[in-house]
Amino acid sequence: MFEYQLKLSKRRKTVALKVTDTGVHVYAPYGACIMEVERWLSTKKSWVEAQQTRLAIGVQIQIPWQSNKVMIFGEAFEFLFGTCNYIDHQKKQVVIKTSTRSSVKSIRAQLIKLLAVELEQYVDSKLHHFSTQMNAPVAIVKFREYKSRWGSCSSQYALTFNVLLAGAPKRMIDYVMVHELAHCHVLSHNKAFWQLVGKYDRDYKQAVKWFRENAKQLFIAKE
Ligand SMILES: [Zn+2]
Incomplete structure (x- = not known):
């Protein structure tokens, strides 16, 4: 007993x-x-x-990401263990299901999935507006974790966004959408490209600077 x-x-x-x-x-x-x-x-x-x-x-279980905090749309959320996966926007908490067999790797994978859902919802709500405005037809939108880029655009109009963008303020995610859509017209980062970006995001330089200075806090440590 x-x-x-x-x-x-x-x-x-x-x-x-x-x-x-x-x-x-x-x-x-x-x-x-x-x-x-x-x-x-x-x-x-x-x-x-x-x-x-x-x-x-x-x-x-010691979570390797910074002080048990997870960034969501520019705000620090408390990371907690629980019996199911969810994000509570009011309490600013991220809860991940944990059992006796959980490892940091599996917990992290569940967290990334939750972040992907958040980002997908936001991108879905905005992308159509930008793509119409910029006359950039989008064939397919994908979400995955990248180590060193925020998005990509293939010559077949397939856009991919880095799941970790879910941690950035929405205004910065908007910039990444405009940036990738501009690639539908100009593939390289030349003058014409930045002119196009600037046409749809007047303060894009501020966003570029933000990513240069804050990228670190969006990454979620693996160990
Ligand atoms: Zn680019």
Whole structure:
């Protein structure tokens, strides 16, 4: 049997069990038969152990990215372990599912998937507007993690965006969209190219500077 703290309550009618980082808590009705409670608890042993392991992992896995923070659209979100994957924009939290078999690699992969969904939603909401304005037909849009580029444009009008852009302010993501769409007309970074970019993003120089100075905080360490 495991150690637990018992709390009796006159208002309670059933027995309940909770595992937190302060221990195992059992709540029972006042006057309940302790032997019966213990018998019930013995059937919960493996569940309790699983919960304890999950809590222990939360403390033991050292996440290599900076101070357990993840950037989303230019804001620092708190990184937490939980029972499913989601982003809470109100609380500014990123929660990733963790089990006894989780590794930093698998946790990171889940995080990247979540970021991809965020970025895809934003790009979807804006890209059509820019591509119409710039008369740049987009055949296909893809998202993947790049080490040293924010996007790419193939000669077949296939655009690819770096998933890590999800960490940049939306205004900077807009610049990357304009930049890649401009490549639909001019492939190299020549004068004509930057003129075209400047036509649709007047402050593009500020964005270029932002990426030069802030790229580091968008990368998520692997180890
Ligand atoms: Zn380019």
